[in-house]
Amino acid sequence: MNALALPLARPASVASEPARAKPVIRLEAVTKIFQPRGRTAPVTALADLTLDIAEGEIVGIIGRSGAGKSTLVRLINGLEKPTSGHVIVDGVVLSELAESDARTARRSIGMVFQHFNLLASRTAAGNIALPLEIAGVAEAEIKTRVDELLGLVGLSVERDRYPSELSGGQKQRVGIARALATKPKVLLCDEATSALDPETTGQILQLISRIRDEIGVTVVLITHEMAVVKAIADRVAVLDEGHLVETGATFEIFAHPGHESTRAFVAATAKVDMPDVLRTRLEAEPIAGGATILRILFSGPHATDPILARLSRSTGVEFNIIAAQVEFIGGRPFGNIIVSVPWSKQTIDTIQASLQGLGLSSEVLGHVA
Amino acid sequence: MSPEIVYQLIFATGQTLYMVGVSALLGTLFGLPLGAFLATSKSGEILAAPAANAVIGAVVNATRSTPFIILVVAIIPFTRLIAGTSIGTSAAIVPLTIASAPFIARIVESSIREVDPGLIEAARAMGATPMQIVRKVLIPEALSSITLGLTLAVVSLISYSAMVGAVGGGGLGDLGIRYGYQRFMPDVMLVVVVSLIALVQSVQSAGDALARKLNRRARHG
Ligand SMILES: Nc1ncnc2c1ncn2[C@@H]1O[C@H](COP(=O)(O)OP(=O)(O)OP(=O)(O)O)[C@@H](O)[C@H]1O
Numbered sequence: 001m002n003a004l005a006l007p008l009a010r011p012a013s014v015a016s017e018p019a020r021a022k023p024v025i026r027l028e029a030v031t032k033i034f035q036p037r038g039r040t041a042p043v044t045a046l047a048d049l050t051l052d053i054a055e056g057e058i059v060g061i062i063g064r065s066g067a068g069k070s071t072l073v074r075l076i077n078g079l080e081k082p083t084s085g086h087v088i089v090d091g092v093v094l095s096e097l098a099e100s101d102a103r104t105a106r107r108s109i110g111m112v113f114q115h116f117n118l119l120a121s122r123t124a125a126g127n128i129a130l131p132l133e134i135a136g137v138a139e140a141e142i143k144t145r146v147d148e149l150l151g152l153v154g155l156s157v158e159r160d161r162y163p164s165e166l167s168g169g170q171k172q173r174v175g176i177a178r179a180l181a182t183k184p185k186v187l188l189c190d191e192a193t194s195a196l197d198p199e200t201t202g203q204i205l206q207l208i209s210r211i212r213d214e215i216g217v218t219v220v221l222i223t224h225e226m227a228v229v230k231a232i233a234d235r236v237a238v239l240d241e242g243h244l245v246e247t248g249a250t251f252e253i254f255a256h257p258g259h260e261s262t263r264a265f266v267a268a269t270a271k272v273d274m275p276d277v278l279r280t281r282l283e284a285e286p287i288a289g290g291a292t293i294l295r296i297l298f299s300g301p302h303a304t305d306p307i308l309a310r311l312s313r314s315t316g317v318e319f320n321i322i323a324a325q326v327e328f329i330g331g332r333p334f335g336n337i338i339v340s341v342p343w344s345k346q347t348i349d350t351i352q353a354s355l356q357g358l359g360l361s362s363e364v365l366g367h368v369a
Numbered sequence: 370m371s372p373e374i375v376y377q378l379i380f381a382t383g384q385t386l387y388m389v390g391v392s393a394l395l396g397t398l399f400g401l402p403l404g405a406f407l408a409t410s411k412s413g414e415i416l417a418a419p420a421a422n423a424v425i426g427a428v429v430n431a432t433r434s435t436p437f438i439i440l441v442v443a444i445i446p447f448t449r450l451i452a453g454t455s456i457g458t459s460a461a462i463v464p465l466t467i468a469s470a471p472f473i474a475r476i477v478e479s480s481i482r483e484v485d486p487g488l489i490e491a492a493r494a495m496g497a498t499p500m501q502i503v504r505k506v507l508i509p510e511a512l513s514s515i516t517l518g519l520t521l522a523v524v525s526l527i528s529y530s531a532m533v534g535a536v537g538g539g540g541l542g543d544l545g546i547r548y549g550y551q552r553f554m555p556d557v558m559l560v561v562v563v564s565l566i567a568l569v570q571s572v573q574s575a576g577d578a579l580a581r582k583l584n585r586r587a588r589h590g
Pocket residue numbers: 034035036043044045063064065066067068069070071072224
């Protein structure tokens with residue numbers, strides 16, 4: 001649909017720049033096949049996946065249920081070994097380590113869970129101390145570090161509360177502090193906000209983003225929600241049935257989704273949509289004397305230009321704006337406008353050609369009488 | 370009741386407390402690690418040793434299905450080996466311990482299996498060894514539930530201890546049989562039964578209170 005939809009071949013954007021820096025996580029042709037018990041066929045959870053994640057980057061990995069996201073997480077923290085290929089974290093080939101060395105290596109990877117997985121028998125401070133106790137850190141040092149971490153996530157006051165006395169957002173803050181306790185290089189978040197309401201989700205994502213800025217930790221965000229990725233990820237990798245189908249800077253993925261699965265995710269997150277009264281009247285074929293409904297995506301250098309006004313003047317067509325929104329993705333403006341214009345083949349062709357000339361994409365959503 | 374009988378009652382209460390207390394302690398000492406092992410050693414679990422799990426599981430089941438009074442008699446040679454004698458209050462501790470350890474092991478096992486598997490996953494992701502997971506995660510998280518189970522075990526030990534009169538173990542139950550039943554002194558029987566009820570009640574209340582204090586899953590003051 002769009003000549004620019006080649007995200008795999010677009011390395012140039014600012015946000016994808018870190019990909020060329022030293023990779024902290026390197027997945028080389030990783031395949032994971034499960035042989036379920038019984039006589040069922042083997043399941044290929046991940047197929048020939050190659051991905052580099054650079055130091056200090058926030059990478060969103062998005063996929064539908066069963067796409068292989070959790071399997072990928074378990075490979076990155078070495079809880080699962082690939083059937084073939086290599087998993088390299090911070091220069092260590094995790095997939096080849098003996099269990100005892102893998103345990104030590106896991107301390108440089110912090111993990112945040114969807115359901116927090118906090119010990120009910122320990123206070124906030126006690127939970128944060130656990131990974132330090134496991135690593136054999138001296139008691140006095142644990143105390144200082146725990147206080148520091150409580151401050152970092154804004155929970156100093158709640159230090160002696162048990163998880164049952166904390167809100168979901170506060171529990172996840174404890175989860176994040178715990179994950180950071182051993183000063184890991186990598187923070188792995190598996191659906192870390194999926195159990196939270198939208199407002200709390202926003203706060204937790206901002207916290208993760210701030211922590212990345214402050215301590216430079218590399219963040220891998222596993223999610224099935226594009227909104228999460230859109231909020232803080234520098235780069236996105238799309239998983240579909242075990243295959244990595246698309247990677248690219250977050251903005252590019254939104255502006256020019258290449259794969260069908262990516263498009264579905266982008267569409268699901270678009271806040272701009274037709275009113276239902278209009279949608280129900282939508283026809284696939286043009287109607288003489290009727291109108292055409294167009295979606296225009298504004299991105300790149302022209303996102304903030306008064307393009308509609310200019311088009312209207314040059315073509316003499318009157319646009320009727322049905323819905324519009326401009327949001328910022330990866331710090332860049334991204335506009336999404338739905339308009340109706342009086343139908344005539346020539347008008348529509350002219351508009352689409354002009355838009356394409358400006359590097360903007362448009363899509364005919366349908367026609368109304 | 371004669372002062373002699375009152376003295377006997379006090380002495381028998383002491384014997385019961387001694388037998389139940391020591392065997393509960395020893396039973397826990399053996400039962401806790403055994404239960405932790407049973408809960409973590411099936412295939413795919415953190416201390417996977419399916420063969421050992423099956424063998425120990427079978428031994429535990431066999432001990433638990435043997436009626437207590439038969440167990441007492443059957444292990445007399447073993448009791449003599451451990452206690453130096455097969456008769457008396459101290460000797461009675463051996464069969465009581467052997468009966469309670471497997472019971473406690475199963476209680477500990479089921480309490481540990483109740484712990485959210487997500488916590489094991491989290492601890493593994495932190496790089497914890499299987500032993501660290503057992504000590505720092507599973508047992509602390511299961512402690513409230515284990516406490517309730519141990520209360521149950523102590524209560525059944527109190528009832529078992531009434532049977533060790535057969536090997537001269539003494540205690541309240543024995544007193545009840547000898548005076549209350551054989552010498553037909555219903556007032557002694559009544560006092561014995563009331564004492565046992567009071568003992569069970571206080572053990573249960575103490576256990577409940579402790580378990581509630583340890584349970585941090587629910588919100589409370
Ligand atoms: N231990 C296992 N044994 C057999 N099959 C497995 C195992 N773990 C995962 N799978 C299979 O691998 C595929 C990917 O699973 P995975 O849990 O990674 O998906 P996911 O993307 O995390 O999904 P969700 O969003 O539902 O959590 C699924 O088809 C799943 O059934």
